[in-house]
Amino acid sequence: MAMSEPKFGGVIFDFFGVLTFNMVEVISYFEDRERIARGTFLRAWADPRGQELFRQLELGKISQTEWNSGFAALIGTSPDNLMARYLHDAFPAHQVLKAARQARAAGIKTAVLSNSLGREPYDPYAGFDLHNTFDEVVLSADYGVRKPDPVIFRLVLDKLGVPAERCLFVDDSEENLVAAHGLGITPLLALDEKVAAKRLREMLGLSDL
Secondary structure (H helix, E strand, O other), X not given: OOOOOOOOOEEEEOOOOOOEOOHHHHHHHHHHHHOOOOOXXXXXXHOHHHHHHHHHHHOOOXXXXXHHHHHHHHHOOOOOOHHHHHOOOOOEOHHHHHXXXXXXXXXXXXXXXXXXXXXXXXXXXXXXXXXXXXXXXXXHHHHOOOOOOHHHHHHHHHHHOOOHHHEEEEEOOHHHHHHHHHOOOEEEEOOOXXXXXXXXXXXXXXOOO
């Protein structure tokens, strides 16, 4: 019997919360360390001023240092290298990274698509060896466009050379998944590392390691 072509030829991974620990936990640990009330960070993030600071940073229009100052004022803490303090527990999600390497070894194209949080003075991507682990790495600030804009999804599909219908997109944001789905990309919500890695292997037809 002839082998049928696998359904998916490409997988696009979000970075924060998919290739790292769950961001809700990262934020909780940060608030506890800073001795600020739980919920403070997400309230500031939802505030129009907080939203705009993230948007500007992700588009590369402000520096990380400027974000540090602006966001620190919203949550009532010191701006000194705030991004590094905030992302202190954004450790690698080893099981998802392992599934990504397994997919690539099986001939499936892989990409990281991240709404970037800057690389100076703190580089959240350091230590992940993304360029050797994935075929393509697209950080929003490098292109001046961010998820959920369809433009950035089309850009990463072009780089991978995989049509939307044969691509899977893994993210922890419903908004981004809906945008990808609108282009014909299959969405996969990833909130738990173990569950996401298992689901990924199932969808890609990879064996359990």
